[in-house]
Amino acid sequence: MLLKLKAFKGNNNMLKLETYKLFKRKIVLVVIAGFLLVLAAKEISAHGTYKMYQPEMETYGWWWFFYIINGNLQILPAFIVVVFSGIFSYEQTFGMQDIILSTKNGRIKCTNAKIKLAFILTNLLYIITIFVPIVHMAAVSGGRGRNTKIQMIHHTAFRQSTLKVDNQGLLLHILVLSFMAVNIILLVTLIVSFLSTKPVISMCVVIVILYAWRPDVMLVFFDADSAIRALSFIPVNAMHILHLLQCMPVNITGREVQWVYILEVVYAVVLVIGFLFFYKVLSKNYKYYAA
Secondary structure (H helix, E strand, O other): OHHHHHHHHHHHHHHHHHHHHHHHOHHHHHHHHHHHHHHHHHHHHHHHHHOOOEOOOOEOOHHHHHHHHHHHHHHHHHHHHHHHOOOOHHHHHOOOHHHHHOOHHHHHHHHHHHHHHHHHHHHHHHHHHHHHHHHHHHHHHOOOOOOOEHHHOOOHHHHOOOOOOEHHHHHHHHHHHHHHHHHHHHHHHHHHHHHOOOHHHHHHHHHHHHHOOOHHHHHHHOOHHHHHHHHOOOHHHHOOHHHHOOOOOEEEOOEEEOHHHHHHHHHHHHHHHHHHHHHHHHHHOHHHOOO
16 A cells, blocks of 8 residues: 555656646747637627527527637647647657656656646646636526527528537537547647657647648548548547538438437547557557657
8 A cells, every 4th residue: 555655656746747847848838828818818709699699599699609619629729739749759859768768767657647747738728618618608698598409590500400409419519529539639649749759740740630631622522511521530620510510411221320429439439449559559669759
């Protein structure tokens, strides 16, 4: 028991050290401050739209609510790429890689602390990104309109959607899918940083992976519905709920299944397998560390 307690304290100290190293980089502080300022500005500007009451549908500005959340989620991947693309490759730049790999703490505790810090900070900001608009909307509307079908919202993407859910059901899908997408983006960033030798290279590679798949290019090869489906396998696009609502159901063994449901299953499997691969296989094999 005493040994376990000492091990816990040692891991906790390493996590504090990695936190200090991360926040010592000025760009991290600037990015976090900018991220929070943008969220605050968007919420202040959205206050009036949340109060737009539509008596014939007994609902408030749910369209604007989803629009704000959708926009907030588009900012989060940029934060992840800028802050964490150098979390491993940063050590190589300053000649710390050989020292880290030559010690027990470097090989195990340091790597684990970096992974924990990345997931803790990312999901903390994800919670702020999602739940600030939710609390704001709840305070303004008192919960009215949450049971209204999304097809009643005055927007083409909602009216034409075949997804038969109400506003709170759509919010639940957004929470589930965006949570998995954000963590997959972080996982991709960590893997690239682990394999790369320089932070700038890591950042460029992750940006290409996440943003190089342009919709206009996909439309050359596919129709609009197929292009949206194909692009939704890129996690930054999976958080764009207005596009996903336009996808038609897929016929599987005679049953129509909504594309959102398929994505949720695929992303859950990818997240679990990806995390196990990185944490249990790749991060334990140090010949790949900034190889």
